[in-house]
Amino acid sequence: MRGKPRIPALVPALLPVLLLLLLLLLLPLSLSLPSAGTAAAADGKPAVTLSSSQAGTGGxxxxxxxxxxxxxxxxxxxxxQATPARGVVGGTNSCANADGRAVTTDADGRFSRALPVTDPPVPCPCVVHVATATGAKAQADAVFQVAGHPVEPLPAQTAGGRLTVLTDTRLDGSGSLLTWFGAPPSRTLAFTVGNVGTAAVENPVFQVGTAHGVFAPQWDERQWHGTLGPGEKARVELPVELTAGAHGDYTVSLKYGGKVLAEQPWGVGRPWGVTLFWILLCVVVPAAVFRIGMAVVDRVRPRHAARRPPPAPGHGRRRRTAIAPPRPAPPTPNATLPWFTPDTGPGPAGRLSAPHEDHPTSPTTPTTPGRKGSM
Known part of the structure; x- marks a missing residue:
């Protein structure tokens, strides 16, 4: 009778060692297979999710x-007119900007925000577009259907040449004295563009947009005259101008073929000359009006006669000032008195003259004795 095969005594002792080696071999494999959430965080690409893929206006x-x-x-x-693959074809002009919402991410780069549903200005297909308002550019789109809004196919993509901005995008220029007094600030957007397509691009039309703060940019078309063949590059300079009196933080964007190629910040100083002008105006105009008013008052004021000097103290109010008689002129030394003849004068012979009227007691002139008896 044969006995049962006997297991060597060494095998049970080696089982724990084999299991430990197997765990060590499987551990690196498990570490190299991260979960979906870990992979998304490792990629660092922004993502957007919606609570509902369809809603009507007003929701x-x-x-x-x-x-x-x-x-x-x-x-x-x-x-x-947007899809996640092509983005927003018409830029933010195809979005319901008036009903947009702003949100700030937390320390982990997450956010959650309620967004009202509004009809966009162009037909669907529609998306919920999320983009950074400040700092480095980043964006993400999620498919969304506005119930009851018309749907039209996207415009066909143009084949052939395709332009892209290579490097060295900057704003050239500086302000002037007129800008300090409120003239429109202007700069030149300079960049290097290259043709990465298979066909030549002739006289391309770029769109230059200026945005103040978090507001949507205002786009203006700028045409560059020239031809770029496949693989060629060129230096392009486009003028940029703001409105009169503009100041603050602006962002200049460059778009071609419905795609934003570059963005450049622009800090515009306050036009202090305008403030100085208003301060001077508030000081000079009131002073001039005051001077003119005083001149008018002085001209229309009635003219009064010169008043007599007040009487001396101690005199009555009814006492009148006596008018002094005119003083006679002194007699001339050589003048002849009226009661003397040229042959006579005061002296010894004067006693024989007739008596003076102003001296009635003076004696009469004696006569000759002989002539008295004959008369």
Missing amino acids: SITVSGTGWRSRTLLMLLVCG
Whole structure:
């Protein structure tokens, strides 16, 4: 009778060692297979999710996002003529900008914000467009359907040449004295563009947009005259001008073929000359009006006669000032008195003259004795 095969005594002792080696071999494999959430965080690409993929005008949806930079201001918009693959074809002009919402991400780059549903200005297909308002550019789109809004196919993409901005984008120029007094600030947007397509691009038309703060940019078309063949590059300079009196933080954007190629910040100083002008105006005009008013008052004021000097103290009010008689002129030394003849004069012979009227007691002139008896 054969006995049962006997297991060597060494095998049970080696089982724990074999299990430990197997665990050590499987541990690196498990570490190399991260979960989906870990992979999304490792990629660092911003993502957007919606609480509902369809809603009607007047309703609202909740927009959530992950993978964004921390403490970053974002803008949430409902846009038409857009897909996640092609983006917003018409730029923010195809979005319901008036009903957009702003949100700031937390320390982990996450956010959640309610967004009202509004008809975009262009037909669908529509997306919820999320983009950074400040700092480095980043954006993400989520497919969304506005119930009852018309749907039209996207415009066909143009084949052939395709332009892209290579490097060295900057704003050239500086302000002037007129800008200090409120003239429109102007700069030149200079950049290097290259043709990465398969066909030549002739006289391309760029769109230059200026945005103040978090507001949507205002686009203006600028045409560059020239031809770029496949693989060629060129230096392009386009003028940029703001409105009169503009100041603050602006962002200059460059767009071609419905795609934003570059953005450049622009800090515009306050026109202090305008403030100085208003201060001087508030000082000079009142002073001039005061001078003119005083001149008018002085001209229309009645003219009064010169008043007599007040009487001396101690005299009555009814006492009149006596008018002194005119003083006679002194007699001339050589003049002849009227009661003397030229042959006579005061002296010894004067006693024989007739008596003076002003001396009635003077004696009469004696006569000759002989002539008295004959008379």
